Amino acid sequence: MMGLRSATCQSAADLTQQVRAAEIAFAQTMADRDFDSFVSHIAHDAVFVSGEGALRGVAAIGTGWNRFFDGDIAPFSWKPDLVEVLDSGTLALSSGPVLAPEGQRIGTFNSIWRRGDDGWKVVFDKGCPPCDCE
Template identity: 50%
Template sequence: MRCLFLLVGLLVSGTVVAQTDTLKSAQLKEQVRQREIAFAQTMADRKPDLFMSFVSEEAVFLNDGDPLVGKEAIAAHWMRYFEGEKAPFSWKPDQVEVSGSGTLGQTTGPVYSPEGKLILRFYSTWKLEPDGVWRIVFDNGYMVCE
């Protein structure tokens, strides 16, 4: 009888742990989703300094296959997209995943022209940095087939 109670107790505790892990995963995914949305808003709001606050010091962005390594190189290249009153493109996540460790996230989604035409699909990797903030460590985009 004792073994039966022990077995039931272990099964119940395993179920609670699994539910807790699922809840934590959902919360982490939502954190990463909200970071991506806020990141995209910096482009719409024309705030380059705020845009760069979402980028890790060790980030790598690929632009037409050429890597931009480090925050300084990324800033130098991306400032051109903040010239003018209107953003040259917009994006939003439609898929978000988080690693089992809860320290890496991946977002992907459509990129639109100012006219609303689908022009690219972005892929970003996020890292939960030691200060507790999610920042992009890898970013790339691919043209979509028409």
């Protein structure tokens, strides 16, 4: 962990921007139909949870998500509207809308990111239906 700069060396705003940029780049992999880049944003020990259960580890997540990269048009997109980082600078939450190709909101994503020597990687991800509470 010697290569990992402490959060005290970076402002909360800088760390938040790093996670926001990582999430935007992660989402761009879907738009670009770039599966290999998608997988590169996921930690080796990550867990993605859906209605079908949990996918554990990057290999299982890749197998489960590969179908979303079939075809020329992404089946959905997402973007962060909330990013929060622990004061330690080691974990972060990103959350925001999941959108259908036509632009309507079809869900909400919640991702937990972990900072390591190789940058920010997703360690947990869970989507849920959109809230009717607005």
